[in-house]
Amino acid sequence: MAEVRLDDGTALNVVEVGSGLPLILLHGGPGLDHHELHPWHDGLAGAGVRLIYVDMRGQGLSERVDPATLSISGFAQDVDRLARALELDRYVLYGHSFGAIVALCHALERGSADGYIISSGAASSESLMADVERGIETFEPASMRDQIRQSWAAEAGLTTVAETREVVAAQMPFHFWEMGDTYRTFMERDDTVYAPEVLAHFASNGYGEFEWVDHLRWVSKPMLVITGRHDRTCTLERAEEIHREVAGSELAVIEKAAHMTFVEQPGPYFQALRRWLVARGFVADPNAPAATN
Numbered sequence: 001m002a003e004v005r006l007d008d009g010t011a012l013n014v015v016e017v018g019s020g021l022p023l024i025l026l027h028g029g030p031g032l033d034h035h036e037l038h039p040w041h042d043g044l045a046g047a048g049v050r051l052i053y054v055d056m057r058g059q060g061l062s063e064r065v066d067p068a069t070l071s072i073s074g075f076a077q078d079v080d081r082l083a084r085a086l087e088l089d090r091y092v093l094y095g096h097s098f099g100a101i102v103a104l105c106h107a108l109e110r111g112s113a114d115g116y117i118i119s120s121g122a123a124s125s126e127s128l129m130a131d132v133e134r135g136i137e138t139f140e141p142a143s144m145r146d147q148i149r150q151s152w153a154a155e156a157g158l159t160t161v162a163e164t165r166e167v168v169a170a171q172m173p174f175h176f177w178e179m180g181d182t183y184r185t186f187m188e189r190d191d192t193v194y195a196p197e198v199l200a201h202f203a204s205n206g207y208g209e210f211e212w213v214d215h216l217r218w219v220s221k222p223m224l225v226i227t228g229r230h231d232r233t234c235t236l237e238r239a240e241e242i243h244r245e246v247a248g249s250e251l252a253v254i255e256k257a258a259h260m261t262f263v264e265q266p267g268p269y270f271q272a273l274r275r276w277l278v279a280r281g282f283v284a285d286p287n288a289p290a291a292t293n
Contacts, residue, residue, distance in 0.1 A: 013034075015038060015053040019050050022052055022086070023092050024113075025053050025054065026094065027098075029059065030207075034053035035190075038053045048284060052082075054082065056075050056099070056102070057074065057078050080110055091113055093106055093107075100119050101207070103121070104116075104212060111219070115280060120227050123216060125210050128207075131237070136149050144173055150170070151174075155200060155203035160196060163196060165192075174259075213245060217245055223250070224249070225242050227253060
């Protein structure tokens with residue numbers, strides 16, 4: 001882990017793994033940290049990728065700030081600040097869940113990454129929350145619906161790490177396709193440094209009330225949109241919406257997975273990421289024949 005000081009004076013916690021193409025990874029939440037993605041994505045380091053896991057501003061081990069100063073647009077601006085601090089000539093930006101929303105904002109407002117990976121994201125807060133409501137109404141087993149509904153409602157009032165951990169645990173079944181061994185293994189491993197004040201702030205303010213669908217046609221950089229077929233939060237419909245509007249984008253749908261695609265189906269998930277990185281020329285094809293004189 002390393003502290004990286006941005007040019008506005010704020011310190012972000014960063015964890016780097018591997019070497020090669022810089023891939024900045026933005027975690028979900030808000031109020032979570034890079035442990036949502038690390039070490040699950042570490043295998044990409046073997047594909048010629050320099051993984052740059054980030055605890056976004058005010059979260060994880062990054063410097064705490066007044067939550068009222070935080071915004072999706074501000075997180076997107078931090079990506080450029082981080083790229084300058086690390087002296088990156090080129091990089092790809094990856095975001096999962098809330099991080100995917102930040103990455104979409106970056107693609108729209110800044111567009112300075114060489115490519116974007118949008119994992120379980122959405123371009124409309126209104127549609128996202130409507131999808132969540134529908135997902136809760138049809139969730140099985142039905143006996144857990146009230147628990148999950150209450151976990152979403154409780155987010156706005158969180159004040160302690162212990163409360164946040166309990167709410168996240170109560171909500172997590174909603175984000176998995178099934179609660180088998182993979183789910184249990186994930187739940188047993190929780191190194192997250194929670195920021196309850198950040199989650200409460202965004203839950204109280206509608207996660208920024210973003211409505212970008214009509215603007216996505218202006219995105220010109222390569223984009224991979226990847227989602228689980230059974231995602232109840234950022235649904236397949238939301239992913240198809242992004243793919244349809246961003247010209248030249250690629251859509252990868254992971255079967256037998258919900259919101260936590262890379263945990264439930266790491267094989268096909270990372271195969272899709274590697275294939276896209278190779279196809280777009282970001283990393284070398286490991287199966288290409290060696291050059292001869």
